[in-house]
Amino acid sequence: MIHARGLTKHYGPKVAVDHADFTVRPGRVTGFLGPNGAGKSTTMRLILGLDHANEGDVTVNGKHYRQLGAPLCEVGALLEAKAVHGGRSAYNHLLCLAKSNGIPRRRVDEVLGLVGLEKVAKKPSRGFSLGMGQRLGIAGALLGDPGVLMFDEPVNGLDPEGILWIRNLMKKLAAEGRTIFVSSHLMSEMALTADHLVVIGRGRILAETSTREFIAANATSHVKVRSPQLGELGSLLSRHGWRVELEGDQSLRVFGARTAEIGDTAADHGLRLHELSPVQPSLEEAFMRLTGDAVEYHAGIPGNGTGTAAGERPEAPAAVGPPPPGSRPPEGMPSESRDGQRGGDWS
Amino acid sequence: MTTETTTAPAPARPRRATFGNVVSAEWTKVLTVRSTFWTLLAGIIVTIGLSLLLAWAFTSQYGEMSAADRAEFDPAAYSLAGVNFGMVAFGVLGVLVITGEYATGMIRTSLIAMPRRVEFLAAKALALGAVTLIVGVLVSFASFLPCQLIFKSQKIDASLGDDGVLRAVVGGGLYLALIALLALGIGALLRHTAGSVSVILGVLFVLPIIAQFLPGDWASTVSRFLPSGAGGAVMSVKPAEGVLSPWTGFAVLVLYTVVVLAAALFAIQKRDA
Known part of the structure; x- marks a missing residue:
């Protein structure tokens, strides 16, 4: 001990x-x-x-x-x-x-x-x-x-x-x-x-x-969805009250929904799916989220978002999930709010 | 490699590592690195070699010497003259025993094993003192005895039974051990090999030269109380002018060593490792 x-x-x-x-x-x-x-x-x-x-x-x-x-x-x-x-x-x-x-x-x-x-x-x-x-x-x-x-x-x-x-x-x-x-x-x-x-x-x-x-507590699971009708699908899922984020221009991250729900919803509206896979949260993601503010030495690689001054959190893993308890919300991050307010490129 | 690791976790053991355990560990440490062997070998060769050389040179010139020079001759001190150079190796050993740990990172392992740092450094001093005293006394005798055989050709040799001779020869070993301990203290304070060796060389060889340049009585007064001048007195049977008496001089060197080691004990206790 x-x-x-x-x-x-x-x-x-x-x-x-x-x-x-x-x-x-x-x-x-x-x-x-x-x-x-x-x-x-x-x-x-x-x-x-x-x-x-x-x-x-x-x-x-x-x-x-x-x-x-x-x-x-x-x-x-x-x-x-x-x-x-x-x-x-x-x-x-x-x-x-x-x-x-x-x-x-x-x-x-x-x-x-x-x-x-x-x-x-x-x-x-x-x-x-x-x-x-x-x-x-x-x-x-x-x-x-x-x-x-x-x-x-x-x-x-x-x-x-x-x-x-x-x-x-x-x-x-x-x-x-x-x-x-x-x-x-x-x-x-x-x-x-x-x-x-x-x-x-x-x-x-x-x-x-x-x-x-x-x-x-520090990372959330989500469902990765790929579709040739990404814009329509994104709007549709947002209207169902699920939080949707655009991941690159290839796929969506959907939070709070099960794969079956997403698949059924898409089928109901005749939208095609190319991938539908649950993604487990990783320790890495949780860690980056929590210590994004606390990293002593940043790599300083321009353009990828991780080389910025302490205080901004690294872009890629931190762009998902709710902010950690007790920290200010991330700024300038693509997100769709839970109440269905639309954003992103599919509106 | 196997997955069989250990037995069940040990319950809190009441046992306490004794000072004897720590001394035994430090003794093993001193004897299990090659630098100990090489520095002591260098010390042995230099001490005996230079003593023999001086004895031979002196004996071959004895015929042409004046009566006054002959009267000043001290067969014990002359047979131990090499100690004044061999002491460098003993000093280097004293430094290496502690700075070697700092240089390699071993010190952290040592202090994790024995966090009672005063015990750690005291045990190290004891182990080093024992090793250098044994080797020092042996080399002192090994220097004295063959030199007397050389002196015998001019019938100026001394024997161990003569007044003060045994003290001088044993004193040579004590002197070498104390130089090693003084160097250990310097090494523990500076924690750096090159710096510590420079300091010990400066104390033993440079300070006496500087002292010679001091004005008036200061030259002899200061020389007399320098570590080498004071400690070296123990090796002479016929004290020269302006030198402390054998045991007084030796006590002065002991005092220096104790002060430096005490400072080192204080420092190692206070500092981050």
Whole structure:
């Protein structure tokens, strides 16, 4: 269990973590999601006592990290890959860590086996690939058989096999009743791994909820409709009280209607359909919607709408669904209101 | 790689890592990187090699020396002269033991494993002190004994049983260990290898030169209290003019080392890692 209250960290005038409150509970994988520079790594460093908080505090199992008697036996952490001395062999690296916490030597061989590094255990770690470095870091995290595990961007640099391995490892560890806290900016990965989410943007906690609820609250499902009579169809569906958006000039997004209703309505009016498919909301969409205001560094690609100043939300995914609770409505976005007022090019 | 991972999560363990655990870990750290081996090997070769060279050069000129020069001859100090150069390697080792962790990012792993930072740095100092003291004393004897064989040709050799000789030889090892610890403190404060090595070289070699240029009595007063001048006194049996007595000088070097290490302990506690 990790518990943060009002956790705040400044680096000079820059606020890296801003009064963060969150709780990470055992028995599930909690994803720590946020754009680059949002404060994920800083928060993890604060949890581990590497950096000192300016305000507030954070505890692990009810204690400050520095108060833990044998920290590796309570918390395992993988921070950036290769936080190791490259001249030392993998075995000796783990042996030093084990000794510092009074962990028996045989456990070193065990964790080397768990992560599949037995064959290179005696080699200096400077020759390791990024993936092997990650595995060594994970071996170090598992060394003390801790009940709390933290992984900072664990799949970075891993091949598909390695990603699958980490994903299954985290789920298994959570199923054993451990507390798993894993940061990532990769939403597809989080959607597959995390049961619960702590979402951070510009140092502030934006949401703390289950992954399913997060998606449900911040993104909506819709039906994608293609038709050679797009204009007529759009007007028709709008008159039925469904919200309709034009997606490119090829298809419509229809909100609040089931596929059968749309198909029947079209048939009643003799309109032809070329596609009628339900679209499930994605974590990505929900995330972009929520953190559109909170992205620290925009890509700055002109013309695609995502390179604009913070405050405007990225165009493509944000153009659908209602605005997130508590934020101002998006401006300049194509939308059809629910009361049937028409817009777009099909009127 | 297997999906069999671990046993059930450990309940909160009452066990606490002891200071002995931390020292044992730091001891292993010092001995499991090659830089330790290479720097100590360099220190051994330089110390013994230069001592032998000086002993040979002195002995071959002994016949032409004046009586006054001969009277000043200190067979213990002359056989340990190489220590004054070999100490560079010990200083570099002291720096690397801590800046190597900062340079590689290992420091974060270390402080996650042992967040009680005072214990961490104290254990590191203890492990480094033990390694450098053992090697330092051995190299000091390995320097003294063959040099006496050279001196024996002119019947000017000393033996370990002579007054103050054993203290001087053991003192050579203590001096090397203290230089390593002083360097560890500097490295922990600066957290940067090149900068820390420059500082330790400056303290050991540049400051004494600068001190020579000071006016009047200042030159000898300051020289006497510099780390190298003060600490080096422990290796002489016939104290030269304007040098502190052996143990007083040694105590001054201990004081410098303690002050620098205390500052380093304070800093590592306060700073973000």
